[in-house]
Amino acid sequence: MSSPTTAPTVPDATARNWASDKLFLGMSFWEYAKSLATPGNFLAGLIMAIGLPLLAYRFIFGLGAATNLSQTNPWGIWIGFDLLSGVALAAGGYTLATSVYIFGLEKYHAVVRPAVLTGFLGYLFAVLGLAADLGRPWNLPVPIVYSFGGPSVMFEIAWCVVLYLTVLFMEFLPPIFEWLGWPKARLWAVRMTIGLTVFGVMLSTLHQSSLGALFLMAPTKLHPLWYSPFIPAYFFISSIAAGLSMVIVESALSHRAFQHRADHHTDVDGIALGLARGASIVLFAYFFVKLQGIADGGRWALLSTPYGYWFLVEMLGFILLPSMLFAYGARHSHVRLVRWTAAWTVLGIVVNRLNVSVIAMNWNVPDRYIPSFMEVWISITLVTLGVSTFRWIVNRMPVLKAHPEYPESSSH
Amino acid sequence: MKLNRRTFFKVAGTAGAAALAPARTASAATSAEVLDAGRRGVLVDTTKCIGCRACEAACSETNRLSGPAMPDDAAVFGSLRKTDTTSFTVVNRVTPATPERFVKQQCMHCLEPACASACLARALDKTPMGPVVYHKDRCLGCRYCMVACPFDVPKYEYDKALPYVTKCTFCADRQAKGESPACTSVCPTGALTFGNRNELLDIARERLYAKGSPYVRHIYGENEVGGTSWMYITDIPIEKLGLPTDVGSYAYSSLTQASLAAVPFVLTLWPPLLMGIYSFSKRRDAVAAHGSDTQEEADHV
Amino acid sequence: MIPHDILTLYSAKMLEYGIAVLFLALFIPFWRYVQGPVKAPALAAARSRRPAARAAEWFLAPADRLFHRGHAWLMGGDEGIVTVGMDDFAAKLVGPLSRVSLPAVGASVGQGEQAWRLTAADGRSVDMLSPVDGTVVELNAALAETPELAERDPYGDGWLMRVRPSRLRANRINLMAGRAVHRWMEEAAAGLRGHVAPGLGALAQDGGMPVAGMARAIDPEGWDRLAATLLLTGEEGSDA
Numbered sequence: 001m002s003s004p005t006t007a008p009t010v011p012d013a014t015a016r017n018w019a020s021d022k023l024f025l026g027m028s029f030w031e032y033a034k035s036l037a038t039p040g041n042f043l044a045g046l047i048m049a050i051g052l053p054l055l056a057y058r059f060i061f062g063l064g065a066a067t068n069l070s071q072t073n074p075w076g077i078w079i080g081f082d083l084l085s086g087v088a089l090a091a092g093g094y095t096l097a098t099s100v101y102i103f104g105l106e107k108y109h110a111v112v113r114p115a116v117l118t119g120f121l122g123y124l125f126a127v128l129g130l131a132a133d134l135g136r137p138w139n140l141p142v143p144i145v146y147s148f149g150g151p152s153v154m155f156e157i158a159w160c161v162v163l164y165l166t167v168l169f170m171e172f173l174p175p176i177f178e179w180l181g182w183p184k185a186r187l188w189a190v191r192m193t194i195g196l197t198v199f200g201v202m203l204s205t206l207h208q209s210s211l212g213a214l215f216l217m218a219p220t221k222l223h224p225l226w227y228s229p230f231i232p233a234y235f236f237i238s239s240i241a242a243g244l245s246m247v248i249v250e251s252a253l254s255h256r257a258f259q260h261r262a263d264h265h266t267d268v269d270g271i272a273l274g275l276a277r278g279a280s281i282v283l284f285a286y287f288f289v290k291l292q293g294i295a296d297g298g299r300w301a302l303l304s305t306p307y308g309y310w311f312l313v314e315m316l317g318f319i320l321l322p323s324m325l326f327a328y329g330a331r332h333s334h335v336r337l338v339r340w341t342a343a344w345t346v347l348g349i350v351v352n353r354l355n356v357s358v359i360a361m362n363w364n365v366p367d368r369y370i371p372s373f374m375e376v377w378i379s380i381t382l383v384t385l386g387v388s389t390f391r392w393i394v395n396r397m398p399v400l401k402a403h404p405e406y407p408e409s410s411s412h
Numbered sequence: 413m414k415l416n417r418r419t420f421f422k423v424a425g426t427a428g429a430a431a432l433a434p435a436r437t438a439s440a441a442t443s444a445e446v447l448d449a450g451r452r453g454v455l456v457d458t459t460k461c462i463g464c465r466a467c468e469a470a471c472s473e474t475n476r477l478s479g480p481a482m483p484d485d486a487a488v489f490g491s492l493r494k495t496d497t498t499s500f501t502v503v504n505r506v507t508p509a510t511p512e513r514f515v516k517q518q519c520m521h522c523l524e525p526a527c528a529s530a531c532l533a534r535a536l537d538k539t540p541m542g543p544v545v546y547h548k549d550r551c552l553g554c555r556y557c558m559v560a561c562p563f564d565v566p567k568y569e570y571d572k573a574l575p576y577v578t579k580c581t582f583c584a585d586r587q588a589k590g591e592s593p594a595c596t597s598v599c600p601t602g603a604l605t606f607g608n609r610n611e612l613l614d615i616a617r618e619r620l621y622a623k624g625s626p627y628v629r630h631i632y633g634e635n636e637v638g639g640t641s642w643m644y645i646t647d648i649p650i651e652k653l654g655l656p657t658d659v660g661s662y663a664y665s666s667l668t669q670a671s672l673a674a675v676p677f678v679l680t681l682w683p684p685l686l687m688g689i690y691s692f693s694k695r696r697d698a699v700a701a702h703g704s705d706t707q708e709e710a711d712h713v
Numbered sequence: 714m715i716p717h718d719i720l721t722l723y724s725a726k727m728l729e730y731g732i733a734v735l736f737l738a739l740f741i742p743f744w745r746y747v748q749g750p751v752k753a754p755a756l757a758a759a760r761s762r763r764p765a766a767r768a769a770e771w772f773l774a775p776a777d778r779l780f781h782r783g784h785a786w787l788m789g790g791d792e793g794i795v796t797v798g799m800d801d802f803a804a805k806l807v808g809p810l811s812r813v814s815l816p817a818v819g820a821s822v823g824q825g826e827q828a829w830r831l832t833a834a835d836g837r838s839v840d841m842l843s844p845v846d847g848t849v850v851e852l853n854a855a856l857a858e859t860p861e862l863a864e865r866d867p868y869g870d871g872w873l874m875r876v877r878p879s880r881l882r883a884n885r886i887n888l889m890a891g892r893a894v895h896r897w898m899e900e901a902a903a904g905l906r907g908h909v910a911p912g913l914g915a916l917a918q919d920g921g922m923p924v925a926g927m928a929r930a931i932d933p934e935g936w937d938r939l940a941a942t943l944l945l946t947g948e949e950g951s952d953a
Contacts, residue, residue, distance in 0.1 A: 064570030071496065071567050074555035102686050104693030135553020135568065135575040143533040147550045153668045154556050155532035156675060194690065202682040206675055213671035217530055217560040220658050232671050264930060277747050284743055288736040295729045298721060331749040701895075 022179065025395065044384050051381025054374050055132060063135060066374045073362055073369035075133075080357035082129025082379055084211055085350040086122050087161075088235070091243030092250070093119020093168055094204040097197045099278075107274055110266040113175055113399045114254055115247045117390065120168035125386040127161065132378060153213045160207035167200045178406055179397040186406070209236040215356055223360035225302050225311040228293040231356070237286045242349040244279040245322075248272045248342035258394055263401035269335045276338040279345065280326030287319045307363060314355060318348025451523075451641070452542040452587065453609035454596055455616055456516055458646040458653070459626070460603035463489065463503055463514035467595035467604065471501045471518075474583065474594040489514075492654060496567045500580040501595060506654050513646065515653050516595070516604070519544065519565045519580035520633060521641035526664030527557035527566060535577070536566075542609070542641045543582035551577055562637060562659045582641070609641060616645050638663030772898050773801040775868055779888040780897070781824070783842030783945045786868070787876075787888070794850060795881070796872050799831075799841055802901050804867040806940050807831050807839060808926025810860045814838075815852050815874055822847060822876060824884050827946055829873060831863070833929070837937040840946040843876075845884050851875040901943070 024032035058066035069076050096115035099105045131137040144162060149155040170192060177186035212235030215222055228234070251271065255262045294300065302308045322345040329337035358369055394400055465488075468480035479499040482488040489505035494517070501518035525544045528536045535551035538544050553575055557566045569575035583593035591597070596606035605612060613634060620627045626647040633643035637659050644653060651657050774780065778788040784803040787795045814830040822828045828843030852874045855862055863871040878884065889897055928936035928943075941947035 060573060062571055062573045062575060063568075064572075067570075069568075069570060071494070071558070072564065074558040074568060098686070102690045102693070104690075104697050106697075133554075135555070136551060137553075139533065139550065139552040142550050142552065147533045147535070147547075149530075149532040149534040151529040151665055151668075151672070152532045152556075153671060154530060154554060156672060158532055198683055198686045198690075201686060202678055205678055205682065209674075210671065213668055214556065214559075216667040216671065217526055217556075217664055219660075219667065220562055220656060221559070229670070232674075265927075277749075280747050281744065284740070285736075288732065292729055292732055295725060295732055298725050327743065327747045330747055 022396065044388050047377075047381055047384045051377050051384070054378050055381065058132065058374065058378065063133075066372065066378075068370060068372040068375065070367060070369065072365055072367040073358075075357055075361070076369055077354070077358065077371045077375055077379055078129050078133035080354045081350065082382055083126045083133070084353035084357055086126035086129065087208070087211060088239045088242040088349050088353060089246045089346060090119040090122025090126065091204065091208060091239040092247040093122075093171075093243070094197075094200050095240050095243040096247055097171065098201050101194055101197045102201070105274075108271055110263065110268075110400075111247055111251050111271055113172075114250060114394075115243070116168060116171050117175075117393060117399055118246060118250050119243075120165070120172055121386050121390055123161065123165050123168060125382050127165065128385075129379070129382050132382070153210050153216075157207050157210045157214070160203045160210065164200060164203040164207065167196050167203060171196050171200065175397045175399055175403075178403040183405075204239070205236060208239040209233065211235055212356070215361075218361065221362050221365075222356065223307050223311075223363040224297065224299055225294070225307060226356050226360045228297060230289070230293045230296075234286070234290060234293070237282060237289060238349060238352060241279050241282040241286060241345060244275045244282070245342040245345040245349075248275050248279075248339060249346060252339050252342075254394065254400055257391075258400055261395060261400050266400075269333075272335055272338050272342075273330050273333060276326040276330040276341070279342070280323045280330060283319055283323035283326065283345070287315065287323060290315060290319070307360060310355075310359075314348070314351060318345070318351055322348060450541055451609045452582075452607065453521075453612050453641040453643060454593070455605040455607075455612040456642060456644045457603050457605070457619070458513050458515055458644060458648070459511075460601045461503070461514040461516065462601055462603075463505060463512070464600060465503050466598045466600060467516060468499065468501055468503060470594040470598040471580070472499070474586070475500060475581070495565065495579070497569050497571075497578045500578065504654060506652055507648055511647070513648050513652075515644070515646075515655070517654070518595075518642065519582065520563055520637075521580075521582050522637050522663075523639040523641065524637070524663035524665050526560040526562060526637065529663075529665035529668070530556045530560035532556070539584065541584070541587060543584035543587065545581060545584050546577060546579065548576045553577075560664060562656055562664065609643075612643065616643065620645060635661040637661070638666075772805065772902065773868065774894045774898055776891065778868075779844070779885070779890050780894050781842065781844030781888055782897075783825070783844065784901075784943075785828075785841055785844040787844045790875070793877065793881075794875050795845060795847075795878055797844060797874050797876055798872040799863065799867050801867055802898065803831075803841060803944055804864045804871075805926075806928045806943060807833060808864065808929055809834055810864050811836075813856045813860045813863050813873065815856070816849050818849050818852060820849050822849060824887060833926075833937075835929075839937050839940040839944060841944050842946060844888060845876055845878045846880045847876040847878040849874050850877050 020026060020028060020032075025035075027035065054066065063069055067076055067078075092115040096108060096112050100108050100112045131140070134140070140158075143149060143155055143158050170189070173189035174186055174193075177183075177189055209232035212231035212233075215227065215231055216229065219227055251268055255266070255268050294303075303312060322341045325337060325341040325344075328334070329341060362368065398406070463486075465480060465483070469483060471477070472479040477498045477500070480502075481493075481499070492504045492506075493499075493502040495502055501516060503514050503516045505512060506515050507513045521542055521544050523538075525536065525538055528534075528538045528544055531537075532554065533550040533552055535547045535549075536544055536557055537547060553568070555566075555568055555577075557577060558564070558568060566577045566579050568577055583591070583595075586593060592606040596604040605615065613631065616631045616634075619625060620629050620631070627645055628647060628650055630650055631643050631645055632650055632653065632655060633640035638661065644655065646653060778786045780786050780800060784800045784806075785797060786800050787797050790796050810831055811834045812832040814832065816822060816828060822843040822845070824844060824846050825842055827840045830838050830840050832838040853862075853872050855870065856873070863873065865871060926936075928940040932939050938947065
């Protein structure tokens with residue numbers, strides 16, 4: 001399923017068929033299978049060889065056997081990391097689609113498709129993480145089809161995510177149809193782009209903020225420095241910064257890892273600098289918005305407590321600092337600095353989501369939650385699966401480079 | 413923006429109307445008067461509880477649970493217990509002696525339950541009679557109800573491969589048959605009084621404001637989280653009851669009201685806003701690329 | 714939730730407004746800092762008085778100068794002295810420069826005749842044609858130190874030389890301006906695509922600026938010949 005990171009060898013002319021062309025990178029099945037023996041694939045395979053049985057164990061023996069969840073701490077890292085952080089980091093899909101298709105910033109065209117793909121896979125694997133966490137995942141269709149908990153924020157999230165996954169998938173149809181060689185279908189898919197983008201931004205605004213709104217229901221359980229009526233705004237604004245940073249990181253890694261599939265004329269550096277400019281402004285505003293939340297709640301005194309120090313680490317180290325570094329890097333064209341800052345920002349988003357869901361949640365209760373080895377490994381497995389899927393798709397479909405028959409894919 | 417009971421049931425009612433038949437019977441829209449008349453509650457008078465735990469035994473029997481732990485051993489009061497998947501109610505000794513006071517804990521069956529408003533599949537549902545019931549066939553096991561409940565009532569069957577949420581049911585099926593809940597029916601001292609909530613409030617006030625009454629003048633559950641079905645009166649400081657005192661008197665469903673109210677606004681405002689920006693940027697690009705040639709074209713986008 | 718009593722509410726509100734005002738005050742300088750100094754590849758050169766026009770999504774061609782088919786430009790200056798330079802297409806085509814060899818002050822240049830030579834880091838070089846007839850009166854001294862300027866800011870600090878034109882009105886017939894420049898740039902970009910080996914697929918990347926040294930990217934071994942062809946100084950003969 002995964003693909004080699006080096007260019008394939010000369011294809012065996014006798015193995016020419018649709019499967020060879022589309023699935024096996026032009027090789028016969030056996031050649032392809034042999035080509036899979038790379039260090040990257042070995043690592044991925046190792047991770048999954050442990051992780052997939054663990055996943056089975058969790059479903060056979062129950063959540064209690066596989067996780068450290070408890071009656072006091074019903075949510076752990078599958079919610080905090082896989083779902084919350086995964087969704088936040090997948091925000092590159094809507095931020096880039098809006099920048100390119102709505103705001104007309106053609107400069108970023110080369111990274112729209114990878115961003116939409118990252119978005120789609122990010123959401124898909126976040127939902128898979130959720131399915132691992134749910135006690136009865138087979139009931140997922142219930143709130144969609146016949147029993148509607150209207151007053152629930154979770155209900156709105158469920159609907160939004162289902163719709164948005166569909167939107168992201170449909171936004172990704174043009175490269176799929178180009179890969180399959182179906183020009184009429186591709187044209188039909190391309191025409192929907194603007195509508196899908198607008199719909200997607202709407203859905204993203206709603207569920208990015210609603211994931212934060214979930215925690216409004218826990219005023220006595222979430223530490224007051226993180227609890228605020230403005231959590232929805234915090235989550236939404238930080239999702240923009242998360243998406244931009246993730247695109248910077250992903251484009252840097254992709255253009256290095258997929259050199260034989262990437263368009264060498266993409267100005268990855270220029271794009272990174274431009275995105276950094278945007279991210280620095282967003283983080284700057286986000287910092288002040290959170291500051292306003294502290295003022296509004298009158299929480300200043302809490303800053304000198306241990307949790308207060310940790311909050312300051314998040315504010316100063318993971319929000320203000322990257323904002324300044326992005327600004328400096330963008331102004332002086334320091335692409336390396338920008339890339340490392342983007343990675344740091346990604347980490348900062350994960351830290352924030354974990355803070356809200358697990359670290360600052362139930363902060364005043366003796367029974368604290370620490371993830372079990374199995375939970376951690378299953379999370380890593382899901383991420384590995386996501387990355388492998390990304391590689392599989394990028395190695396076959398026109399994501400990092402336009403399809404030769406559709407060079408003007410820039411015009412849709 | 414506070415959600416009052418009326419609008420809560422209206423929302424619940426219309427949402428219920430949109431769902432299929434099985435959901436309907438639980439909470440079709442009703443008027444406030446009928447609600448008040450039918451709403452049941454329990455008054456827990458801790459001055460009368462002797463810690464016999466007959467309520468625990470009756471609850472376990474009715475719900476076919478394996479409890480209670482240490483049924484005849486007073487050592488059970490050595491530590492404070494919580495409800496769990498095999499004990500829907502527990503009695504804790506909260507003060508050691510003079511006076512020795514016991515507090516029965518169970519689901520509070522809030523008038524506007526956080527758990528029900530949090531449940532995306534309406535597995536937890538408030539009935540007009542009072543009980544917050546659990547429709548286990550709808551539950552996804554997301555455990556958001558556990559995060560939302562300020563009393564930490566719902567418990568999860570983590571040890572099972574096919575787990576459910578568990579909590580006190582207020583014996584809804586017994587109530588439907590006209591009986592009282594198992595626990596209240598076996599209480600020997602009258603510490604538990606089951607009846608119409610308004611009447612119970614009157615009884616409580618009578619006791620509280622009687623001349624020379626030892627009671628603390630606060631009915632816990634009258635207004636907490638917007639009011640609960642199970643209410644407590646006591647003669648020891650309220651904080652000693654072991655029930656959360658920081659929950660406020662607003663219904664928890666009001667906490668997410670503003671956020672959810674924004675949804676239709678976003679759905680309405682975002683498309684014209686975004687399409688406006690789109691038209692503007694398209695026009696600007698057209699003008700920049702082709703000068704005055706394509707004014708006509710630009711005017712049409 | 715921490716309750717507000719009515720008195721702390723006053724100071725809390727003032728603090729909130731204060732933070733908002735602080736943010737607004739800091740935002741404007743921050744925005745300007747982040748946007749950075751005006752850079753030629755992304756914006757018009759500082760000297761250009763009118764906004765730059767983008768041609769064919771790829772190359773910059775400011776509206777206030779005249780262009781020669783050899784990809785040089787000239788801009789009218791004071792006292793009849795014109796400034797001459799190379800355009801964005803030529804700059805991107807050749808890429809980073811190690812030397813720019815200009816004619817001496819006082820030398821004559823002819824429109825359509827070889828006038829200066831660009832040498833890249835690998836030692837290969839390509840000549841370019843002068844857009845105008847005249848006498849060189851001044852050279853851009855900065856290029857001796859930093860030849861990269863010519864490639865990085867071809868319309869601004871990377872100007873090449875100043876010339877006193879001898880037949881400007883006649884020369885203008887062979888120079889392009891306005892919309893013609895856009896069409897010509899688009900053709901140049903299309904012509905570039907024609908030089909690409911079929912297997913590489915379309916060069917048309919989705920909207921970003923082409924990286925420097927396009928000729929080298931297309932043909933590492935013979936890029937100088939390719940560049941000379943496109944800049945009209947190749948063996949096919951220079952433009953008369």
